[in-house]
Amino acid sequence: MLRIAVPNKGSLSGAASAMLHEAGYQQRKESKELVLVDPENEVEFFYLRPRDIAIYVSSGRLDIGITGRDLLLDSGAGAEEILPLGFARSTFRFAAKPGTATSVADFGGLTIATSYEGIVVKYLADKGVDASVVHLDGAVETAIELGVAQIIADVVETGTSMRNAGLEVVDEPIMKSEAIVVRRNGADADEPKVQQFLRRLQGVLVARTYVMMDYDCRAEHLERAVALTPGLESPTISPLHNEGWVAVRAMVPSREAQRIMDDLYELGARAILTTAIHACRL
Numbered sequence: 001m002l003r004i005a006v007p008n009k010g011s012l013s014g015a016a017s018a019m020l021h022e023a024g025y026q027q028r029k030e031s032k033e034l035v036l037v038d039p040e041n042e043v044e045f046f047y048l049r050p051r052d053i054a055i056y057v058s059s060g061r062l063d064i065g066i067t068g069r070d071l072l073l074d075s076g077a078g079a080e081e082i083l084p085l086g087f088a089r090s091t092f093r094f095a096a097k098p099g100t101a102t103s104v105a106d107f108g109g110l111t112i113a114t115s116y117e118g119i120v121v122k123y124l125a126d127k128g129v130d131a132s133v134v135h136l137d138g139a140v141e142t143a144i145e146l147g148v149a150q151i152i153a154d155v156v157e158t159g160t161s162m163r164n165a166g167l168e169v170v171d172e173p174i175m176k177s178e179a180i181v182v183r184r185n186g187a188d189a190d191e192p193k194v195q196q197f198l199r200r201l202q203g204v205l206v207a208r209t210y211v212m213m214d215y216d217c218r219a220e221h222l223e224r225a226v227a228l229t230p231g232l233e234s235p236t237i238s239p240l241h242n243e244g245w246v247a248v249r250a251m252v253p254s255r256e257a258q259r260i261m262d263d264l265y266e267l268g269a270r271a272i273l274t275t276a277i278h279a280c281r282l
């Protein structure tokens, strides 16, 4: 049985379970369940704190896990990213009251509050900046108002929390994060059960970002139409009963679907349809 760590709380938890469910796996029905066995798929899910997941996976007790890229880096655990999952996207940034600092080089002698001490200490060391770091569990934005620190380093998604605390970001983002799949450093990359799990998640990612497009067009416009809808490998072309017309079928990125439909219509294509993809293996 493949043993997989899934976030039990926080920003990653709901989206990770939703993605696993879309990939055909059973998921727990209530948040107090700690372990769930899915015998049909030969998988066992362990619901763990997102921060602990890279540590469990690096110990070799669990085969793979879903966590955040920032949490993996912060843990310093011997685990590596094998698939980005496209949700819980954020940046990790420094912020301060306006006028405190314009770059990391100004942080010398100051105190920085963060829940991600591992990332911050390493970053400051790489930059050769001598600042103190104080660890807080959350609501880090308030640390400056309460005098615990002059700088914070925290997750920024929309920037609302920082703005509400009257802070502005300082310097470039330390890193970009999103949910990822991790496994132990150096573990066998070709393990069939792991490969099958990754293919299922990749199938969900593709189903979420592509739609299937069908349309009819005159044969003389085919090359221009295909340039608009090249598909992933190459579009399917079928003859229509009406001579001189063909039917085309190709996957297109959902974000571009409406623009492509407009362009195809301009080209003379008709009966242009898009349908959702529920699952796929590429």
Ligand SMILES: Nc1ncnc2c1ncn2[C@@H]1O[C@H](COP(=O)(O)OP(=O)(O)OP(=O)(O)O)[C@@H](O)[C@H]1O
Pocket: 009, 010, 011, 012, 050, 051, 067, 068, 069, 070, 071, 088, 089, 090, 138, 155, 156, 157, 177, 178
């Ligand atoms: N507002 C957010 N938007 C996107 N990702 C976020 C956000 N807040 C936290 N994350 C991501 O979630 C992961 C941290 O999860 P964790 O459960 O430890 O904290 P949390 O989501 O802030 O939950 P809580 O504060 O309720 O414990 C990190 O990968 C982080 O980048």
Ligand SMILES: O=P(O)(O)OC[C@H]1O[C@H](OP(=O)(O)OP(=O)(O)O)[C@H](O)[C@@H]1O
Pocket: 137, 138, 139, 140, 141, 154, 155, 156, 157, 158, 159, 160, 161, 162
């Ligand atoms: O840029 P924003 O869209 O405002 O999102 C970022 C905020 O979201 C998270 O906080 P959370 O609500 O999890 O509280 P916490 O700080 O206690 O973890 C994170 O720690 C930031 O504070």
Ligand SMILES: [Mg+2]
Pocket: 138
């Ligand atoms: Mg939080």
